[in-house]
Amino acid sequence: MAQAPSKVEDGATMSAAPSKSISPKDLISTLPTSSDDWCSGPLVLYKNYWLRSTVLERILLAQATMKPRDDDIILATQPKSGTTWLKALAFAITNRSRYGFGDHPLLTHHPHQLVLSIEFHGPGGDHTDLNALASPRLLSTHIPMSLLPPGMSPSSGRRVVSLCRDPKDTFVSRWQWHFDNKIFHGSTMELDKAYDLFCRGLSPYGPFWEHYLEYWKASLVTPDKVLFLKYEEIKEDSVRVVQKLAAFLRVPFSQEEESSGVPEEVARLCSFETVTSLQVNQVSVVNDHGDHRFPANSAFFRKGQVGDWANHMSREMGENMDQITKDRLKGSGLAF
Numbered sequence: 001m002a003q004a005p006s007k008v009e010d011g012a013t014m015s016a017a018p019s020k021s022i023s024p025k026d027l028i029s030t031l032p033t034s035s036d037d038w039c040s041g042p043l044v045l046y047k048n049y050w051l052r053s054t055v056l057e058r059i060l061l062a063q064a065t066m067k068p069r070d071d072d073i074i075l076a077t078q079p080k081s082g083t084t085w086l087k088a089l090a091f092a093i094t095n096r097s098r099y100g101f102g103d104h105p106l107l108t109h110h111p112h113q114l115v116l117s118i119e120f121h122g123p124g125g126d127h128t129d130l131n132a133l134a135s136p137r138l139l140s141t142h143i144p145m146s147l148l149p150p151g152m153s154p155s156s157g158r159r160v161v162s163l164c165r166d167p168k169d170t171f172v173s174r175w176q177w178h179f180d181n182k183i184f185h186g187s188t189m190e191l192d193k194a195y196d197l198f199c200r201g202l203s204p205y206g207p208f209w210e211h212y213l214e215y216w217k218a219s220l221v222t223p224d225k226v227l228f229l230k231y232e233e234i235k236e237d238s239v240r241v242v243q244k245l246a247a248f249l250r251v252p253f254s255q256e257e258e259s260s261g262v263p264e265e266v267a268r269l270c271s272f273e274t275v276t277s278l279q280v281n282q283v284s285v286v287n288d289h290g291d292h293r294f295p296a297n298s299a300f301f302r303k304g305q306v307g308d309w310a311n312h313m314s315r316e317m318g319e320n321m322d323q324i325t326k327d328r329l330k331g332s333g334l335a336f
Helices: 024-028 053-065 083-094 167-180 191-199 208-221 231-236 238-248 255-259 262-269 272-277 315-329
Strands: 043-046 049-052 073-077 138-141 159-164 226-230 287-289 292-294
Touching (some): 043 053, 073 083, 083 262, 083 272, 167 191, 191 315, 231 238, 238 262
Parallel strands (some): 073 138, 073 159
């Protein structure tokens, strides 16, 4: 059974910041590496986070080329923690004065097409597409807060919405993603081994608890700049979260909107049932953009359930992960 590791395993230490005289590829070649193939290749350790080398290269590029703006809005999540749902909600809320519900872009576009990712933004490598977006920019990322591009962190005044999820459900969804996703040619790793690695913090953007804690602690210090949400609370009362999110993003619903049921319409438009029923989100073809490959639209939707982990993991595995999570979050005030 997996046990929680020390913060950095195998004697590795926190990697230094990249020197201006060294290229990202050269820097990455010097970093500690895990030989365990969680997805499509080994992970490298950079500043206490395990990342795929190709992802780290993009993060370093973003740090060098992204131009922050005062009104940027960042949606930050661990992979498979409700990213697509959060994108849809934030886009619908911030653009509700521009689009009607009958001809809304979310009916014909995948949320990832409407809210671009800092590290997976599309073809090209200089972030010109993101820098060309009109303000205010709505951007998403899986990047830990400490690795965000300079000037894009909450301490610089940017608004950040962080969404987390019960680690057990996150793990199962991530493992299933790598197992099924054509872009990774199918994962051959057994669930038990992937579970062990995840519990030890050895997963893309892991350890998950460090990622959660960075955004959680920032939300306590600057609640006007960081909104910390849980996937489970959206499932429990999506309308309340829609109202909360709108207020945080400085576009609160008017009394007239409240009376006419606009928050309910937003929640309905962005619901799992609605988005998965749309033809655009049922496309199962992998998208190719030059030397970059992006998963099929349908790959981003599985079950959207709370507690589905119990259909894949034993009770003992669930209790063990709960204990590791509790130990790692101890004293922070964050709990699942």
